[in-house]
Amino acid sequence: MTAATASQTAGPYWHMIDFPEWADLLRADGPNAGAAGERIILRGTITDGTGAVVPDAMVEIWQADPDGRYDSTFHGFGRCATDAEGRYRFVTLRPGPVAGPGNATQAPHVALTIFARGLMRGLVTRAYFAGDPLLAEDPVLALVPEKRRSTLIARPAGEHEWILDIRLQGEGETVFLEV
Numbered sequence: 001m002t003a004a005t006a007s008q009t010a011g012p013y014w015h016m017i018d019f020p021e022w023a024d025l026l027r028a029d030g031p032n033a034g035a036a037g038e039r040i041i042l043r044g045t046i047t048d049g050t051g052a053v054v055p056d057a058m059v060e061i062w063q064a065d066p067d068g069r070y071d072s073t074f075h076g077f078g079r080c081a082t083d084a085e086g087r088y089r090f091v092t093l094r095p096g097p098v099a100g101p102g103n104a105t106q107a108p109h110v111a112l113t114i115f116a117r118g119l120m121r122g123l124v125t126r127a128y129f130a131g132d133p134l135l136a137e138d139p140v141l142a143l144v145p146e147k148r149r150s151t152l153i154a155r156p157a158g159e160h161e162w163i164l165d166i167r168l169q170g171e172g173e174t175v176f177l178e179v
Helices: 133-137 146-152
Strands: 039-047 058-063 077-081 087-093 109-115 123-129 153-156 161-163
Touching: 058 087, 077 087, 123 146, 123 153, 146 153
Parallel strands: 039 161
Antiparallel strands: 039 087, 058 077, 058 109, 109 123, 153 161
């Protein structure tokens, strides 16, 4: 057997670390059972540079609670494998605005990390919520060229449901953050 080298990726073996229940942060037997706040669904499709769906990606989320705090009892981490159509789906609470650099306020958002075949490390992006009045003041979003900001804005898809499609490269590529 050949030893792994730095040029080899770890995936797509997500089934070994996939716990489907982790996609529902509000499940009855989970750490957030009974948590108060606006219940939402965040979903989308991941595509590659040619527009083909990525059926073997893993998406992780991290978010603040509805009051904009990371140090509360709310467990803001989730994980979800994409399905055969490249779709991911999380059930969670809508986060509140969080403190940002220099006492600025960041608009409510969910951080997403995408792991997929061919990637040496995860790609980090954000899902902001269309129509939020704090979008205009968000210091991180302000660093993104205006014509590309839409790749970070989840759009409503019915009551309490939001869609953020993610394009890994090419035309319409999602903005990814260096963290």
